[in-house]
Amino acid sequence: MRIRGLTKSFAGELALDHADLDIERGKVHGLVGANGAGKSTLIRCLAGVTVPDAGSVAIAGEELQRGSPQASERAGLAFIHQELNLIPHFNALQNMLLGAPKATRFGMIDWQRSGVAARAAAERVGIRFPLDARVSDLSVAERWLVMIGKALTRDASMIAMDEPTASLSEPESEQLFAIIRDLSAQGVAILYVSHRLEEVLRLCDRITVLRDGRVVGEAERGALNKKGLVRAIIGHDVRTPDASTRFAADRSKRPIFSARDIAWKSAVKGVSLDLYRGEVLALGGLIGAGRTELAHLIAGVTRPDAGRFELDGKPLEIADEAGAVRAGIALVPEERRSQGLMLQQSVGFNINISTLKKLRSIPGLPFVSDRKARHQAEALVADLGIKTPGVAAKIAGLSGGNQQKALIARWLNAGTKLLILDEPSRGVDIGAREEIHDAIRTLARSGVGILVISSDVEELALLADRVLVMREGRVTGELTGADITEARIIELSYQDANDEEGDDA
Amino acid sequence: MRAEVATPKDAPLPRKSSWKRTALIWLSRYGTIVGLLLMVVFFSINAPGIFLSRANFLNILSQASLTAIIASGLTYTLVVGEFDLSIGYVASFVGLIVTGLMAYEGLPIWLSIACALLLGAGIGVLNGLLVTKVRINAVISTLGIGTMLTGIGFTYSAFPIATGIPRAFTDISLGRLVFGLPNPVIIMVVVLVALWVILNKTDIGQKMQAVGSNLEASRLSGIRVDRIKIFAFATAGFCAALTGTLLSSLLGSGTLAAADGYLLDAFAAVFLGSATLREGEFHISGTLIGVLILAVGFNGLSIFGAPTHFQPIFKGGILVLAVGMSALARRYAATA
Numbered sequence: 089m090r091i092r093g094l095t096k097s098f099a100g101e102l103a104l105d106h107a108d109l110d111i112e113r114g115k116v117h118g119l120v121g122a123n124g125a126g127k128s129t130l131i132r133c134l135a136g137v138t139v140p141d142a143g144s145v146a147i148a149g150e151e152l153q154r155g156s157p158q159a160s161e162r163a164g165l166a167f168i169h170q171e172l173n174l175i176p177h178f179n180a181l182q183n184m185l186l187g188a189p190k191a192t193r194f195g196m197i198d199w200q201r202s203g204v205a206a207r208a209a210a211e212r213v214g215i216r217f218p219l220d221a222r223v224s225d226l227s228v229a230e231r232w233l234v235m236i237g238k239a240l241t242r243d244a245s246m247i248a249m250d251e252p253t254a255s256l257s258e259p260e261s262e263q264l265f266a267i268i269r270d271l272s273a274q275g276v277a278i279l280y281v282s283h284r285l286e287e288v289l290r291l292c293d294r295i296t297v298l299r300d301g302r303v304v305g306e307a308e309r310g311a312l313n314k315k316g317l318v319r320a321i322i323g324h325d326v327r328t329p330d331a332s333t334r335f336a337a338d339r340s341k342r343p344i345f346s347a348r349d350i351a352w353k354s355a356v357k358g359v360s361l362d363l364y365r366g367e368v369l370a371l372g373g374l375i376g377a378g379r380t381e382l383a384h385l386i387a388g389v390t391r392p393d394a395g396r397f398e399l400d401g402k403p404l405e406i407a408d409e410a411g412a413v414r415a416g417i418a419l420v421p422e423e424r425r426s427q428g429l430m431l432q433q434s435v436g437f438n439i440n441i442s443t444l445k446k447l448r449s450i451p452g453l454p455f456v457s458d459r460k461a462r463h464q465a466e467a468l469v470a471d472l473g474i475k476t477p478g479v480a481a482k483i484a485g486l487s488g489g490n491q492q493k494a495l496i497a498r499w500l501n502a503g504t505k506l507l508i509l510d511e512p513s514r515g516v517d518i519g520a521r522e523e524i525h526d527a528i529r530t531l532a533r534s535g536v537g538i539l540v541i542s543s544d545v546e547e548l549a550l551l552a553d554r555v556l557v558m559r560e561g562r563v564t565g566e567l568t569g570a571d572i573t574e575a576r577i578i579e580l581s582y583q584d585a586n587d588e589e590g591d592d593a
Numbered sequence: 594m595r596a597e598v599a600t601p602k603d604a605p606l607p608r609k610s611s612w613k614r615t616a617l618i619w620l621s622r623y624g625t626i627v628g629l630l631l632m633v634v635f636f637s638i639n640a641p642g643i644f645l646s647r648a649n650f651l652n653i654l655s656q657a658s659l660t661a662i663i664a665s666g667l668t669y670t671l672v673v674g675e676f677d678l679s680i681g682y683v684a685s686f687v688g689l690i691v692t693g694l695m696a697y698e699g700l701p702i703w704l705s706i707a708c709a710l711l712l713g714a715g716i717g718v719l720n721g722l723l724v725t726k727v728r729i730n731a732v733i734s735t736l737g738i739g740t741m742l743t744g745i746g747f748t749y750s751a752f753p754i755a756t757g758i759p760r761a762f763t764d765i766s767l768g769r770l771v772f773g774l775p776n777p778v779i780i781m782v783v784v785l786v787a788l789w790v791i792l793n794k795t796d797i798g799q800k801m802q803a804v805g806s807n808l809e810a811s812r813l814s815g816i817r818v819d820r821i822k823i824f825a826f827a828t829a830g831f832c833a834a835l836t837g838t839l840l841s842s843l844l845g846s847g848t849l850a851a852a853d854g855y856l857l858d859a860f861a862a863v864f865l866g867s868a869t870l871r872e873g874e875f876h877i878s879g880t881l882i883g884v885l886i887l888a889v890g891f892n893g894l895s896i897f898g899a900p901t902h903f904q905p906i907f908k909g910g911i912l913v914l915a916v917g918m919s920a921l922a923r924r925y926a927a928t929a
Contacts, residue, residue, distance in 0.1 A: 387813070413815025421813055428813070430806035432874060441803050442814040444796040454795040498814065 089246060089277065094143035096129050103129040105301035106143065111246060116268060116278045118292030120285065121321055125517075126301040127281050131248050134279075135167045136160040147245075166239030166247045172231050176224035180215070181206055183223055184238040209240035212274075213267050228375065229260035236267065240276075247271070248279040253287060254514055257374035257543070258578060265291055283517065284544070285317050297321055318518060334569050335533070335553040337364035342401050344537035345417075345506045347386065350395035355381040357561035358395070363506070363539060368532045370540040370552035372577045378561040379541045380422060383508045386539075387419035388412030399505060413442065416505035420495050420512060422541070428495045429483055436465035436479035439497045446501065468497040472527050489513075489520020496527055506537040513547055525551045545574040557581055621922040625869040625879075629886050636893045643896050651775060657888035658781035659836045659843075663852075664859035664866075664880050665788045666832025669825040671863055671875040672792065674805040675724060676731040677829045679716065681856030682739030684837030685849065686746045687713050691838050692847030693750055696757030705762075706838055713834020714827045716742070721823030746849055755846035766842040777839050784832065789877040801825060805875075857908055862887055864915035873923030887911065 091109040095102070104126045111117045121127050132138035134145060139155035146152065153159035174183050181199065184206040203219070210219060213236045223231060232252060239247045249268075253261040268291060272278055282288050288295060295312060297305035297320040305312075305320040312320075343362035350359045355378045363369050371379045384390045386397065388406040397404040399415060406412045412419075421427035430438055440447060440461050447464060449457040465479040472493045476486055483491060492512060499507055509528065513521040528551065532538040542548050548555055555572050557565040557580035565580035567573075620627075636644040643649060663680055670677040687709045694705035716738065723734040768776045792798040803811045804821050812818050836855060841847050865886055866879025890911070894903055 389813070408817075409812045410815045410817045413813075418815075419813055421809075426807070427809045428807075430803055430810055432872075433802065433806050437799070437802070441799065441811075441816070444799055448796070454797060455790075456794060456796060456799060502815075 089148075090144075090146045091130075091134075092144050092146075094130065094133055094140050094145065096133060096138060096140045102301045104133070104140070104143075107298070107301065107303050109296055109303065111277050111279060112294075113245065113277050114272050114275045115293040116272050116280055116291055118288040118295040119279060119281045119298065120283070120288055120295060120317065121298035121517075125298040125321075127298055128250070129301075130298070131167065131250060131279070131281065134160060134165060134248065161242065164243060164245035166242065166244035168232070168235045168239065168247065168249045168252065172228075172235050174223045174231055174234060177222060179220045179222050180210075180217070180226065180230075180234045180237075181219040183234055184209065184219075184241050186238070188242060206237065206241045209237040212240055212270070213237050214263075227260075228255045229257070229263065232256070232264060233267070236271075240271075244276065246277040246279060248281070250281045251283065251515065252280070253282065253284055255375060255543075257376070258581070260375075261287070283515070285314050286546075289314060289317065321518060334572065335367050336569065337367035337553065339364055341365065343398075344400060344535075345386075345539075346398045347382075348396050348398075350382065350385055350392050350397070352381060352385055352390060352392050355561055356385065356392070359558070359561070359563055360395075361556055361563065363537045365535055365537070366533055367553040368528060368538045368540060368551055370542060370548050370555045371558055372542065372545065372548050372552075372555050373558035373564075373581050375543060377558040377581070379558050380510055381561075382558070383419055383510050383539070383541055386412070386506070387417055387508060389419070413502070416503055418442070418499040418502065418504045418507050420492075420499070420507065420509045422510035422514065424488065424491060424495065424515070429491055431482075431484045433483060434480050435469065435474070435476050435483050435486065435494055436461060438483045438494050439465045439468055439479070442498050442502045464501060465497075468500055469494075471500070472497050473523055487517070487520065489516040489524065492516055492520070492524055493527065496524070496531075500531070504536055506539065507531065508539045508541070510541045511543065512540060513542070513544065521547070545577045548572065548577055549574050621868060621872065621918060622870055624918065625865050625882055625886065629882060629889065632886070632889050632893060636889070636896065640893075640896050644893070649892065649896075651778075653885075653888045653892050654778045654781075655775045656891065657884045658775070658777040659839055660855060660858045660862060660887065661781045661881055661884040662784050662832050662839070663836040663855050664862040664884055665785055665877050666829035667859045668863050668866070668875050668877055668880045669788070669792070669801065669828045670731070671867070672805045673801050673822050673825040674808065675822060675825065677717075677720060677735045677826060678732060678856065679720060679735040679739035679742065680829055680833040680859060681853045682742045683713055683716050683830055683833035684840065684852035684855055686716075686742040686837070687834040688837030688841040688852055689746045689750060689754065689847040689849060692754040692758050692762075692841050695759060695762060696754050696847075697750075702759055702762050709838050710831055710834045713837070714831040717827035717830020717833075718823055720830065721819075721826035724826070725819035725822050743850065743853075750847070751849070753846045753848040758845060758847075763842050763845045766839050777843070780835070780839065784835065785877060785881060788828070788832075792877055797821065797824060857912060858884075858887055861908060861912040861915050864919045865911065868915065868918035868922045871922075873919050883915065 089111040091107060094104050094107045096104040107126065107130060119127055119130070129138060133140045136155055136157040136159060144151060147163045152163055175186065181203050185202055207219065213233050215233050215237060217226065217230055223234065226234065236247065252264055256264060268278055268280070280288065280292055289312070293309050295307050295317070296303055297317070299321065341364065343364050345363040346361065348360050350356055359382055371382070373379055385392045388409045388411050397406070399417070404415060406415060425431065430441070443464065444456055447456050447460045449455045462479060469476060469479060474490050474493045474497065476490060483494060486494070512524055512528065516524065528538055528540065540551060549572055552572055555567040555577060556563050557567070557577060559581060567576055567580070663684060667677055667680055690712060691705050691709035694700045694708055695702060700708070720735050720738055723729045724731045766777050770776055771779050792801065800811070800816045800821050803814065803816060804818050808818060837852050840852050844851065862883030863875060863880050865883030866881070867873050867875045869879035869882050871879070890907055891904060894907060
């Protein structure tokens, strides 16, 4: 595939600026860049969802028709987006055959015959679960396999994958990498888009770096290390974790927040933890270890079956989310778009929504002062360095990192005592991630209890002052100070809970 | 008006596709207003004596006022992302009951009206409870409640209540207390201003908009989502009751199913309004524009002597067109 001079602008701003790219059969091609660098736009142009303003795409010498998803599919291009386009209540086979011509018998779909190609594809990607399993019952990793199987069913010659490991656990990711290598050995070209640079460096034969819509770097495997890659992406070096900056909280004092023997269904099995003033406490572990469920229990989204919480030494009864917020517990959720942002609203609206009472013109009367609202939003935008044309701009137009900062800003004036951040830098570029980490650290030092959940071990090592590792609903280990390394976190994540000497922190 | 959302900083590139885009966006924002103005100009030129008169304008406004009141209540339920199909039936039912309270039960006018409005709000609260607590889909629950109201109204009085209604009650809608404007117009202005202020200038209004934008995010922001939705339904019920009461006053009788038709008018108006000024968001000023389009349209149709069966064609057509425009506007907003 040859891409030449691909250009696309939105509302006068160039999202893609004469991008050239060659993708070869049988190669894994990495595409990296900060958010807003033009990766998604490039992929959308290839998929025919977005019509480029200029430039051409040729596949095996043949020009690809612009802006036609059908033409892209016929040309053998397949796309797997972060949000997998699967129909949850269809089974795996139905999903793989979705939109594909199916064999019929007396006008009815003959699933046996139609499924031949799909079954062969399933074999190739190593699907071990039955194909008649409903997608809603499958894990995220298994869903990925279904998506890849779907692409192969259509004889895709190039598969573009957008952030495939964002919601995969470590072994699941490894499994996916094996499949990707397999596919490329079979002659399929893979366009691999990811923020996880180690993965990209390990997996990809060739890496293209995008910045501000332009191709700013290209390298073969081995020609670039992580530092070089980071520099290419953001234009400067990034800090390495330094154990001496880790904050050792005074644990003889009363904890800000503690949980005792919290249990919920089969996901959380008797978790206890204490959070001390000034520290960033992080929960590490694999997807499905029960961390998000625990966060939901603390934030009042769900109610625990057993156990109790204490905030500032006082027992805490939380009826629902609103109750938690009133008590001073806030959650910045893992799904930014679906659980955090009010996308059609302005930046200011999104920041102010949890503090409306404080913004009243006259206390006691329910009228919101436009002036106070604007001032608060502007101050927080400045504090957190949120890049936006103004507080009246729609939040949908901001990059993921800036949206995330706005969601954090929402809680800064809300009297928050405990802020839980679930995957705070998922889908956020490196530069913004650093700024988010700084903001989180500052908050912690100022006395707000901070509980971070992250599946990104690098992030845990960079950010946390103390790490609790969870596995299968239990806390299986604790790391402090210099012990917080990526290797140790991963080790503990896989450790069998039964082997552990009951170190429940 | 809430601070207008910032538009892209730079002028669009001088390219054909951008021009077309800009034009479409412009049309989806201002198309309804332009349409309204075009209608007014057209009728003014073609029927200058009849259309372009103070009496006719007041007539249009009076007709619009009842629709505007019920439609702005409906706007609230749509803002919070719900639906209310019971409003037409609520208006009819309350319109019947309010006359019954005066004619049969002998209650004073003010008390009858107060009871009627409370009844409407109460039905709204019931709708809200069914939707939020029992979690019945709003389309189904409000349709069910509305249908039940028709039956209950029939049980209460199978015949129109026309005798025993005090003169003072009918005078409410016929009188002109302020600036020589018909009272319903004044009431409409008061209701619209109040609803606009609540929606745009108060906590609860901001929370309603938040709930409509993202339910889950609103919950996590500490908003008591159920209460907000119930408030929206209660407002819709209250406004429907007000429209029903005014209609009975206008007709001088309480008649079964008299206000059922307002349901469709209200929906057409609200969706037209959502395609006005903002991209597919429901808002009070838009709803008013939508109502005026309908009222001017009906007025024009009758001036030109169009047969009455043209009205449903016009109404239905406008509804489909309005929902279509609203959807288009939202799509452009999403891709912008």
